[in-house]
Amino acid sequence: xTGFMVDxxxxxxxxxxxxxxxGVDLQVRAGEVTALLGPSGSGKSTLLRLINHLERADxxxxxxxxxxxxxxxxxxxxxxxKEREILKQRTRIGFVFQNFNLFGHLTVLENVVEAxxxxxxxxxxxxxxxxxxxxxxxxxxxxxxxxPRRLSGGQQQRVAIARALALDPDVLLFDEPTSxxxxxxxxxxxxxxxxxxxxxxxxxxxxHELGFAREVADTVVFLDEGRVVEQGxxxxxxxxxxxxxxxxxxDKVL
Amino acid sequence: MTSDxxxxxxxxxxxxxxxxKIVPARHPLTWIAALVVAVLVAMAGHALATNxxxxxxxxxxxxxxxxxxxxxxxxxxxxxFGVIAGFLLGTVLALxxxxxxxxxxAVSWTYTWVFRSVPLILQLLFxxxxxxxxxxxxxxxxxxxxxxxxxxxxxxxxxxAAGLGLGLHQAAYAGEIxxxxxxxxxxxxxxxAAALGIPTGxxxxxxxxxxxxxxxxxxAANEIIGMVKGTSVVYVMALPxxxxxxxxxxxxxxxxxxxxxxxxxxxxxxxxxxxxxxxYVERYYARGALRTLAPTPLQRLRAGxxxx
Numbered sequence: 001x002t003g004f005m006v007d008x009x010x011x012x013x014x015x016x017x018x019x020x021x022x023g024v025d026l027q028v029r030a031g032e033v034t035a036l037l038g039p040s041g042s043g044k045s046t047l048l049r050l051i052n053h054l055e056r057a058d059x060x061x062x063x064x065x066x067x068x069x070x071x072x073x074x075x076x077x078x079x080x081x082k083e084r085e086i087l088k089q090r091t092r093i094g095f096v097f098q099n100f101n102l103f104g105h106l107t108v109l110e111n112v113v114e115a116x117x118x119x120x121x122x123x124x125x126x127x128x129x130x131x132x133x134x135x136x137x138x139x140x141x142x143x144x145x146x147x148p149r150r151l152s153g154g155q156q157q158r159v160a161i162a163r164a165l166a167l168d169p170d171v172l173l174f175d176e177p178t179s180x181x182x183x184x185x186x187x188x189x190x191x192x193x194x195x196x197x198x199x200x201x202x203x204x205x206x207x208h209e210l211g212f213a214r215e216v217a218d219t220v221v222f223l224d225e226g227r228v229v230e231q232g233x234x235x236x237x238x239x240x241x242x243x244x245x246x247x248x249x250x251d252k253v254l
Numbered sequence: 255m256t257s258d259x260x261x262x263x264x265x266x267x268x269x270x271x272x273x274x275k276i277v278p279a280r281h282p283l284t285w286i287a288a289l290v291v292a293v294l295v296a297m298a299g300h301a302l303a304t305n306x307x308x309x310x311x312x313x314x315x316x317x318x319x320x321x322x323x324x325x326x327x328x329x330x331x332x333x334x335f336g337v338i339a340g341f342l343l344g345t346v347l348a349l350x351x352x353x354x355x356x357x358x359x360a361v362s363w364t365y366t367w368v369f370r371s372v373p374l375i376l377q378l379l380f381x382x383x384x385x386x387x388x389x390x391x392x393x394x395x396x397x398x399x400x401x402x403x404x405x406x407x408x409x410x411x412x413x414x415a416a417g418l419g420l421g422l423h424q425a426a427y428a429g430e431i432x433x434x435x436x437x438x439x440x441x442x443x444x445x446x447a448a449a450l451g452i453p454t455g456x457x458x459x460x461x462x463x464x465x466x467x468x469x470x471x472x473x474a475a476n477e478i479i480g481m482v483k484g485t486s487v488v489y490v491m492a493l494p495x496x497x498x499x500x501x502x503x504x505x506x507x508x509x510x511x512x513x514x515x516x517x518x519x520x521x522x523x524x525x526x527x528x529x530x531x532x533x534y535v536e537r538y539y540a541r542g543a544l545r546t547l548a549p550t551p552l553q554r555l556r557a558g559x560x561x562x
Contacts, residue, residue, distance in 0.1 A: 115451060
């Protein structure tokens with residue numbers, strides 16, 4: 001439809017009287033890494049949650065892989081999709097939460113196997129083999145039978161990344177993946193994301209790690225008060241910000 | 255400032271650390287309390303064993319008598335029926351209560367309100383006398399023609415009326431217990447499941463319910479144990495469950511106390527079994543939630559054996 005993997009057009013979202021997103025456009029090409037930056041309350045996380053339809057936009061449209069999220073188009077009409085169809089659309093999008101949200105009563109392996117088996121109806125043996133492969137990739141081969149609470153925060157987040165990858169999604173969304181971690185555990189999670197970037201995974205990452213954004217992102221998008229203030233290659237936006245608001249933010253964080 | 259440091263008591267440098275002996279703190283008051291309780295327990299045991307009014311020989315004669323065993327069976331059946339019906343309907347009520355549809359929410363709320371407000375004994379008498387209210391029950395199109403109809407008296411025998419009454423009453427409480435369980439599960443769990451595209455029914459069965467069980471089980475066990483004893487109210491319907499049966503026997507034989515003891519012993523036995531089951535069920539649902547599970551009594555015994 002548009003040639004972009006993620007295409008956000010004129011999206012508005014408010015919670016009650018509070019406007020969170022005020023006409024946001026965002027385009028992500030396949031194989032690119034986009035970092036969303038901005039002060040807290042700027043709407044970064046909400047934008048991410050709109051992309052996989054965990055929240056519904058008040059106005060504007062979002063498509064992922066050329067498919068409109070949450071609606072089916074016939075002629076000039078848009079039909080709202082049923083929950084079941086939205087769930088199916090989401091299997092093409094991996095989502096990694098700030099607080100991991102691993103299923104505490106399931107082992108690491110069961111966490112990773114659950115969605116491929118129940119949402120994509122893959123044979124269990126095949127899903128388990130793939131899960132072991134992914135857990136090896138994030139360096140947790142020896143933890144497959146542990147329960148999440150027995151792991152460190154960094155390990156839990158790596159399991160969450162493996163869980164998101166298990167669906168073989170077209171795009172991965174990260175919502176502040178290292179914000180809930182102790183400083184010395186941040187590195188191991190960023191290393192996994194860096195590795196995915198090298199492998200050409202399409203990703204949108206909400207982050208406060210400017211150094212990481214500079215190194216890994218192809219595009220940096222700076223949001224403030226629900227609008228995109230500035231976007232471009234990290235060398236431009238982070239090192240030579242044109243907008244005063246961006247400059248102030250970068251100076252404060254770095 | 256430096257003089258403060260110097261004034262600290264010196265570490266016992268003379269003795270190497272392994273050779274230091276730890277003297278446990280003494281708790282004399284605990285010992286006195288334990289002694290008092292021990293005497294009281296001995297007195298109670300003595301009274302139970304020696305007072306002839308308890309009439310243990312009669313107790314022994316009746317405790318395993320066929321009619322009593324049958325009554326225990328009926329008590330169990332009623333409990334089982336009431337609990338299963340109660341928690342199935344309760345889960346439906348809880349789901350209605352958190353539904354998007356305002357009518358479903360209102361109906362669930364009203365049901366809970368009515369069935370929690372009216373005493374169980376009154377509800378049971380209503381069900382027992384249902385035949386007076388409606389002498390025919392028919393199935394068909396609502397407000398339209400009916401396909402089949404039954405005589406209420408034959409369709410709802412006393413056992414069914416009792417089981418139904420207990421179940422419907424229990425459902426009002428079970429609904430709230432299940433709802434509390436749902437609320438106790440972090441919203442992020444549902445959200446993660448939704449983000450992974452896991453089907454809605456499966457989100458509920460596989461992700462939310464097993465974690466809700468940790469909150470549900472202790473309260474539900476309370477309710478189930480309450481139900482074992484609650485079945486004794488059914489005596490108003492002249493159903494020969496345990497309590498009714500011992501009453502029948504002692505009005506015939508005049509030996510009130512030993513037969514009340516028979517009922518007491520059976521209720522104790524039933525709740526004991528249930529408490530043991532509760533321990534293991536709770537332990538099952540705690541996996542993953544605790545870093546290490548509490549040992550079972552058997553494991554504790556074995557560990558103690560090894561230490562000795």
